[in-house]
Amino acid sequence: MSVLTMNNVSYKYDGTTKTVLKNINMDFEKGRLYVIVGKSGAGKSTILSLISGLDTATGGSICYNGTDMSTIDRDEYRAKSIGVIFQGYNLLTNATALENIILSMNISGSKEKNKRRFALDLLARVGIDEETAKRKVLKLSGGEQQRVGIARALSHNPDIIIADEPTGNLDSDTEENIMNILRELATIYEKCVIIVTHSKSVAAYADELIVLNQGKLASLS
Amino acid sequence: MYIIQNAIKNLGRNKGRNILTAMIIFAIILATAVSIIINTTTSAIIEDYKSRFGSKVNIEFDVSHPVQMDDLETVTVEQRREFAKSKLLKSASFRLRAYVIPKDLHSLDEAENGGNNTVVGGQGQPQFREPTALLIGSSRKDISDDFAEGKRKIIQGEMYENKNECLISEQYAKLNNLSIGDNIILESEYADEPMPEELTIVGIYEDKTAIGNELPYKSPLFNRGNEILADFDDVCGMDLAKNMIKMGFIDSEYILKEPSMIEAFEKEVRSKGLSKQYLVSTDESSYNKIVGPVIGLSKITNTFLVVVLALGSMILILLSVLSIRERKYEIGVLRAMGMKKRKVAFGLLTESIVITMACLVLGLGIGSAVSQPMADSMLQNQIEIAEQNQNANGGSNGGATTLDDIINPAKPLSEVSIQIDSTAVLKISVIALILAGVSSLVGIMYITKYEPIKILSERN
Ligand SMILES: Nc1ncnc2c1ncn2[C@@H]1O[C@H](COP(=O)(O)OP(=O)(O)O)[C@@H](O)[C@H]1O
Numbered sequence: 001m002s003v004l005t006m007n008n009v010s011y012k013y014d015g016t017t018k019t020v021l022k023n024i025n026m027d028f029e030k031g032r033l034y035v036i037v038g039k040s041g042a043g044k045s046t047i048l049s050l051i052s053g054l055d056t057a058t059g060g061s062i063c064y065n066g067t068d069m070s071t072i073d074r075d076e077y078r079a080k081s082i083g084v085i086f087q088g089y090n091l092l093t094n095a096t097a098l099e100n101i102i103l104s105m106n107i108s109g110s111k112e113k114n115k116r117r118f119a120l121d122l123l124a125r126v127g128i129d130e131e132t133a134k135r136k137v138l139k140l141s142g143g144e145q146q147r148v149g150i151a152r153a154l155s156h157n158p159d160i161i162i163a164d165e166p167t168g169n170l171d172s173d174t175e176e177n178i179m180n181i182l183r184e185l186a187t188i189y190e191k192c193v194i195i196v197t198h199s200k201s202v203a204a205y206a207d208e209l210i211v212l213n214q215g216k217l218a219s220l221s
Numbered sequence: 222m223y224i225i226q227n228a229i230k231n232l233g234r235n236k237g238r239n240i241l242t243a244m245i246i247f248a249i250i251l252a253t254a255v256s257i258i259i260n261t262t263t264s265a266i267i268e269d270y271k272s273r274f275g276s277k278v279n280i281e282f283d284v285s286h287p288v289q290m291d292d293l294e295t296v297t298v299e300q301r302r303e304f305a306k307s308k309l310l311k312s313a314s315f316r317l318r319a320y321v322i323p324k325d326l327h328s329l330d331e332a333e334n335g336g337n338n339t340v341v342g343g344q345g346q347p348q349f350r351e352p353t354a355l356l357i358g359s360s361r362k363d364i365s366d367d368f369a370e371g372k373r374k375i376i377q378g379e380m381y382e383n384k385n386e387c388l389i390s391e392q393y394a395k396l397n398n399l400s401i402g403d404n405i406i407l408e409s410e411y412a413d414e415p416m417p418e419e420l421t422i423v424g425i426y427e428d429k430t431a432i433g434n435e436l437p438y439k440s441p442l443f444n445r446g447n448e449i450l451a452d453f454d455d456v457c458g459m460d461l462a463k464n465m466i467k468m469g470f471i472d473s474e475y476i477l478k479e480p481s482m483i484e485a486f487e488k489e490v491r492s493k494g495l496s497k498q499y500l501v502s503t504d505e506s507s508y509n510k511i512v513g514p515v516i517g518l519s520k521i522t523n524t525f526l527v528v529v530l531a532l533g534s535m536i537l538i539l540l541s542v543l544s545i546r547e548r549k550y551e552i553g554v555l556r557a558m559g560m561k562k563r564k565v566a567f568g569l570l571t572e573s574i575v576i577t578m579a580c581l582v583l584g585l586g587i588g589s590a591v592s593q594p595m596a597d598s599m600l601q602n603q604i605e606i607a608e609q610n611q612n613a614n615g616g617s618n619g620g621a622t623t624l625d626d627i628i629n630p631a632k633p634l635s636e637v638s639i640q641i642d643s644t645a646v647l648k649i650s651v652i653a654l655i656l657a658g659v660s661s662l663v664g665i666m667y668i669t670k671y672e673p674i675k676i677l678s679e680r681n
């Protein structure tokens with residue numbers, strides 16, 4: 001069964017006339033890695049904000065495990081069921097990388113005994129050492145911030161992981177490392193991973209490659 | 222729990238903003254603390270004086286308009302009783318003092334006078350004997366302030382209840398070997414007309430007032446141990462008291478329900494026949510003179526408090542509006558991470574409360590230290606203003622002066638001793654809490670109003 005279903009989803013920003021998304025139908029399943037490609041301004045980030053429950057569709061519905069998202073507690077959904085890697089990171093810049101991860105675990109109600117240890121291990125997996133983890137996010141490079149964002153999205157062990165240009169600021173070695181982690185999450189940990197990108201090398205990791213064009217989705221696989 | 226932790230950490234993460242907020246809140250709390258501390262103290266003083274001076278009515282002879290002895294009008298017992306019926310009064314009491322000579326008994330301090338047989342007065346006039354005791358009739362159930370305050374108390378027997386019952390002092394009983402149940406005979410000071418009254422001793426009182434003992438001149442009438450106490454109505458009915466009543470040996474005490482009722486009360490007693498030779502007053506002028514500067518101080522601190530709170534709240538709101546950009550991003554990130562609105566709001570409020578509590582402790586400490594010197598200098602100012610006004614008005618007292626004004630001229634209070642009580646602390650704490658609310662208000666409004674995507678997209 002698909003973990004996430006989009007039924008005839010349309011979207012228009014408040015106070016604009018242009019319909020960004022037009023009657024989109026799509027199923028996302030666990031254990032698969034989806035890559036959505038499209039021109040800048042095609043509406044890729046918009047799709048992700050609908051899937052992540054940060055915004056609601058103006059037409060149609062999105063279901064999580066068969067339940068219409070408009071009927072569930074979307075704060076709870078964001079805290080526990082989905083991990084979002086934002087294009088603009090959206091980290092607490094005055095707090096340390098470590099504090100960002102622990103706070104996310106706390107919000108999700110994580111039962112982890114040693115949250116600090118868990119967070120440090122997770123950060124190490126995305127290439128952030130302990131010394132860097134204790135620096136304020138403000139004092140980290142773009143690439144480091146992106147990796148903290150990735151670690152945060154994984155910190156509460158969600159079903160779905162979505163990423164908006166996750167490798168945009170990374171060198172090719174780190175990109176490979178991150179993509180391998182995301183790949184593993186899908187195949188080994190049975191997560192549903194959805195990535196938005198315009199990078200060809202990222203597209204190569206996809207189980208299913210989807211093109212967003214003129215508000216419509218088309219699967220290429 | 223983690224929200225509180227995060228809130229406290231957050232204080233350190235945004236030092237600049239929080240130090241500025243803390244400074245403003247501290248200034249407000251300090252000013253608030255000083256004015257509330259001064260204000261509660263002055264209010265207590267004012268209340269105290271108001272109840273002491275404002276309610277007790279004095280009906281006194283107007284010494285500024287003397288009259289011939291023959292024209293002197295007295296206030297009769299019947300009139301006094303009529304006055305006492307007034308609905309404006311909380312209570313009224315009377316006391317009649319009659320000079321008497323207890324038959325075949327000794328008096329304390331009588332030795333130097335050599336007995337009670339001294340007779341004065343010329344041919345054809347009534348022959349007076351020197352009185353050796355004082356019969357006091359009181360209408361009060363608790364007899365007098367001395368008994369109410371415990372300076373005197375009945376140590377044997379009980380309070381007089383029936384006609385011709387009385388109390389005597391411990392020393393007097395000892396001197397004359399008297400005990401409960403004994404009868405004594407009191408006579409008037411008129412040698413030709415003794416008008417004897419027989420009284421039964423029902424109680425003996427202990428006297429710690431000891432007035433008269435320190436006087437260089439000893440006389441039975443100065444020794445309060447010679448006071449024989451009985452009921453007012455009872456004494457009024459005795460023949461030997463008649464002349465005393467005529468001469469006005471009655472003290473009346475009328476206590477108003479409210480100090481402001483004095484005018485209505487005067488109107489009432491005048492209509493009940495009180496002569497123009499008497500003045501009716503509460504001790505309002507003394508009250509005003511004594512408490513006036515304190516009232517001025519109280520008013521200033523009140524105004525100051527209102528201004529500080531209004532201005533301070535405005536600055537706090539302005540500050541939080543200016544820092545909303547930073548706040549907005551924080552709120553957006555937390556909401557995007559799935560933190561519920563009320564938890565985000567609680568976090569903001571916790572930050573404010575922690576800042577405010579720190580300021581409260583500091584403000585209370587410094588506030589209580591500086592309140593006394595500030596109150597002193599402000600009060601001094603008020604006294605000077607009052608003096609200037611007094612001089613400008615040429616001492617306004619309506620031209621009427623009573624004996625008491627001359628003997629005991631009222632002086633303004635020149636000191637207030639600042640007290641910090643729990644109500645003051647409570648008031649200041651409540652204001653501190655409100656300030657915490659005010660300073661987190663803008664952020665909280667923002668949280669409830671906008672969805673996280675909106676907040677985040679505005680920044681990106
Ligand atoms: N907050 C917004 N208000 C109005 N229009 C928006 C807003 N955000 C994005 N858009 C518009 O919606 C379209 C899709 O944007 P977006 O999803 O960010 O594109 P992508 O992520 O594919 O580059 C663009 O035309 C963009 O200008």
Ligand SMILES: [Mg+2]
Pocket residue numbers: 044045046087164
């Ligand atoms: Mg985008």
